[in-house]
Amino acid sequence: MSDQPTKLIEKSETVSMRQDLMVLTKVRLNVFVLITTLFGFLLASKSIAGGFSFGMLDYWKLFHTLLGTAASAFGAAAFNQLMEIEQDKQMGRTKNRPLPSERMSVTTAFIIGWVLSAFGVIHLGNTVNVESAYIAAATIAIYVFAYTPMKRQHSANTLVGAIPGATPPMIGWAAAGGTWYAWESWYLFAILFFWQLPHFVAINWFCREQYEDAGYKMWSNGDVSGKKTAKLALIYSFVLALLAPIACLPGVEMATWPWGIGGFLAGAYMCKLSVDFGRIGDRKSSRKLFFFTLLYLPLALTLLTLSWN
Numbered sequence: 629m630s631d632q633p634t635k636l637i638e639k640s641e642t643v644s645m646r647q648d649l650m651v652l653t654k655v656r657l658n659v660f661v662l663i664t665t666l667f668g669f670l671l672a673s674k675s676i677a678g679g680f681s682f683g684m685l686d687y688w689k690l691f692h693t694l695l696g697t698a699a700s701a702f703g704a705a706a707f708n709q710l711m712e713i714e715q716d717k718q719m720g721r722t723k724n725r726p727l728p729s730e731r732m733s734v735t736t737a738f739i740i741g742w743v744l745s746a747f748g749v750i751h752l753g754n755t756v757n758v759e760s761a762y763i764a765a766a767t768i769a770i771y772v773f774a775y776t777p778m779k780r781q782h783s784a785n786t787l788v789g790a791i792p793g794a795t796p797p798m799i800g801w802a803a804a805g806g807t808w809y810a811w812e813s814w815y816l817f818a819i820l821f822f823w824q825l826p827h828f829v830a831i832n833w834f835c836r837e838q839y840e841d842a843g844y845k846m847w848s849n850g851d852v853s854g855k856k857t858a859k860l861a862l863i864y865s866f867v868l869a870l871l872a873p874i875a876c877l878p879g880v881e882m883a884t885w886p887w888g889i890g891g892f893l894a895g896a897y898m899c900k901l902s903v904d905f906g907r908i909g910d911r912k913s914s915r916k917l918f919f920f921t922l923l924y925l926p927l928a929l930t931l932l933t934l935s936w937n
């Protein structure tokens with residue numbers, strides 16, 4: 629115990645500028661965000677062309693879409709961390725980030741946030757289309773001005789945070805020439821929205837003491853047994869599971885039954901992991917649910933693309 633502070637100092641001194649930039653911009657999380665944008669782009673391209681082949685994709689437009697979305701998401705992450713320096717100092721998970729550990733100045737992070745988010749939105753508007761730029765701008769605004777301050781005010785913050793997490797596939801959809809208000813675009817939003825809730829409540833529970841100490845108002849605060857959190861994970865996983873067959877019903881026909889059945893089974897497995905977590909109520913079972921959510925996303929989006937009409 630006694631050598632812990634020294635270890636922390638040593639650790640913080642050995643972090644490179646490149647690593648700090650990656651943490652400030654939440655690169656690992658945002659790589660997944662970009663995967664969802666990519667799938668939005670692929671699905672709209674498939675719908676517009678009436679079928680899929682790698683030759684039909686506009687790779688140049690795809691490149692600019694991912695570049696603009698990445699810059700927007702990286703910039704938004706920098707703003708989010710600028711607003712949470714004091715809270716991040718109090719959480720083991722976040723205290724070694726560049727701002728709370730004072731390896732990066734507020735001014736530097738502020739400039740990075742502005743440059744990246746402004747470049748991202750303007751780049752989408754100039755090289756892709758205005759719809760994708762508007763969605764990216766709205767995503768940044770909701771994440772920074774609604775979700776981030778709300779984390780300290782009300783536990784419904786997670787529902788608000790799930791909105792910016794669910795719009796990136798809509799950016800991809802609009803970028804490829806789909807209309808943002810099409811049913812298919814909102815369907816992708818719904819999948820991402822409901823996916824995020826079990827994804828996040830699992831982390832929220834296994835880090836709940838940290839969230840409580842930092843003053844965040846979260847669903848898992850005080851839920852020692854994990855039963856309340858697991859119930860929420862189960863409800864949202866169940867809705868996620870149902871979304872798969874709904875896309876294949878007569879009259880809807882967005883996708884074919886391989887997605888309807890495969891997506892349902894993947895969602896049902898998430899329900900099982902939520903039930904296990906509620907029954908066992910330990911960190912291991914909540915981590916298992918969290919890791920499965922990470923596996924679910926690329927697998928489900930690939931199956932959906934293969935089954936897309």
Ligand code: HEM
Pocket residue numbers: 656657658660661664721786789790792793794824827828831922
């Ligand atoms: C309500 C919305 C969301 C919340 C509150 C949330 C929160 C979190 C948190 C707290 C972590 C743990 C990071 C750490 O270990 O320090 C995490 C990890 C992760 N999240 Fe989410 N997340 C949300 C949405 C998303 C979305 C939309 C994506 C991508 C599509 C995503 C992808 C990931 C990935 C890939 C990780 C693991 C990588 C890492 O630990 O950096 N999350 N999330």
Ligand SMILES: CC(C)=CCC/C(C)=C/CC/C(C)=C/COP(=O)(O)OP(=O)(O)O
Pocket residue numbers: 661697700701702704708764767768771775789790792793796
């Ligand atoms: C195009 C564009 C702008 C995309 C952005 C995508 C985006 C903002 C996703 C947000 C997901 C989310 C709420 C993460 C958790 O943040 P947190 O602040 O709760 O996580 P933390 O506690 O680790 O800081």
